[in-house]
Amino acid sequence: MGMLEIRNVDKVYHTRGKPPVHAVRALDMDIRSGEIVALLGSSGCGKTSTLRMIAGFESVSSGSIALAQRPIHELPPAKRRVAMAFEGYSLYPPLTVRENIAFALKAQQLSRSEIAQRVDNIARLVEIEDILDSHPRALSGGQQQRVSLARALVRDADLYLLDEPMGQLEPQLRAVLRGRIKGLLAERGMTAIFVTHDQTEASALADRIAVMEDGVLQQFANERELKNRPANLFVASFIGEPPMNLLETTVRRAEAGFRLTAGSGMAFDIPSQTLAPAAQQALAQADRIKVGIRPQRIAIGSGEARLRVVSNQWLGDQSHVAGECAGHLLVAVTSSRVAARPGDVVPCALDAKNLHLFGTDGLCIRHAEAR
């Protein structure tokens, strides 16, 4: 049973004298109870609009949202049973940190000792015990952000919305807090959606990641699925660090399937039996398609292809080798140290089974073989 059901939601902003902006298009999402979901995308992709529609600060242009089987998209924010941590912190300036957090509990009619207990617990979790009696204006951005996070998490709600919850924190603290917040959410079975543009944060905290671009949900899956089976070109190039290598190829029919040629001396044979019927049809009709290969799937040191090294960096646990191969700039990642200097030519292997094939519409028609 879904906790949050978003059905065919559109958001269009109308500004007088300007063309309407279609911020979210036909969004469909189901979030299970106790699930942690990341909305990932570049700025302006519609992720914050989505969050604000769920919270009730933006109206839904069309479609419906249901939370715990209650349609909520026409309720005022106060009645939605949703808690939110805002990107701009939005603390009440005249109140101390303690009062700010306790304030969120006022409407719940708890006893004074219960409130104090909860505030202390959440303060310990996000490490703000020592600033509980300060006023927000005396705090740094990172501290304010943690207070804002505490104020949202301290409440009892059906859904927690976190807008860039850790953007202002120092990397070390961020890693610690991620673990603790994930622990808290899991322990209490809290359902949460958070917005981020940081892939590391999304994969560390979320059970599933919704990748958005141009107001359209591109793919909604766990991190492994996004990496191994990207739905389209956008997801393929957006997820993964360094990004997937993309090559333009010409398609030709061969004996047992198709031959994809990417410049001089680089060709891949794709046997028909590795292709679904629809993929075969798409390839048969296309002249040129894009193929992608993850940097981790390019083997350095053996193979028939030749890579002229442009740069080679050892990052302590992996090598990033960038080079030119048959007129394409490729990046390869290996876990061992590569002894090559710029200008050197090293052998490398690009195996056809490691290729993702993208149709002319950008959708992935064949994924690389799972490892």
Added chain:
Amino acid sequence: MDHSSLAGRIFRGIALAMVLVFFMFPIVWILLMSFQTNEQILRIPPRILFEPTLANYEALISGQLRTAAGNLQISFMRNLMNSFLLSSASVILALLLGVPAAYAFARFKFRLGETIAFTLLSFRFAPPLLVLLPLSLYYQQLGLNDTYFGIVWVYQLIALPLILWIVRGYFEDISPDIEHAYRLAGHSWREAFTRIAVPLAGPGIAAAGLLSFIFCWNNFVFALILASADKQPVTVGALAFVTASGIQYGQIAAAIVLSVTPTLLLALYAQRYLVEGLSLGAVKG
């Protein structure tokens, strides 16, 4: 800034003193005049040292203006009361109307919103004489001439745009998410306005209220045309001191001192509050 050089500090001191003298002199001079008789004031050359008299204040408070030609009845205290009544009522009404309107203009974009806001502002820079004639004709027709209600209404032309535009800026400086957070915690839109937005914009509302109070207090022309003697404020009432037998400088000075005092006290009180408000206004975070 560190002005450590001695010459610089001396120069600054002199410059400040000059500015102070320039602005304070008329006020001090009027204060001195208010304790002198007409003869003492008109002495040439004028003297700083004199025997102070409270006769001017007595005359104002008792309403008996003694001139060379005889005693005149004046209703200065009533005028002062009128000023107070009209200005306060106007500011209260303008706050009741203007603060919610300012909030609406700050938070919501609606059809013709900017046009309406600008039209309201344009009342401020149109000269009062422009509207005075049609207004007095309308008022005669409607029976609003020479009523407190009518004058308070016309004072909205002064107070409302001022409050609307100043308070709007303060509301715009408050992040809407602060109200959003409050509403998510189970409060209505109205509660977010009264408990979060209005208190946070408090210093701005106070400043706007104070300014419009002073502007209403200083208004002359509307009250001159639209009110008769018993409804007139001090600004108009002061005309009574220009008598057939001469100008009563001493009483005018005393009247000025009395009529300036309330606004001065208000400004001094609010100044402390405003400074407090400015440091508190660091909401943007």
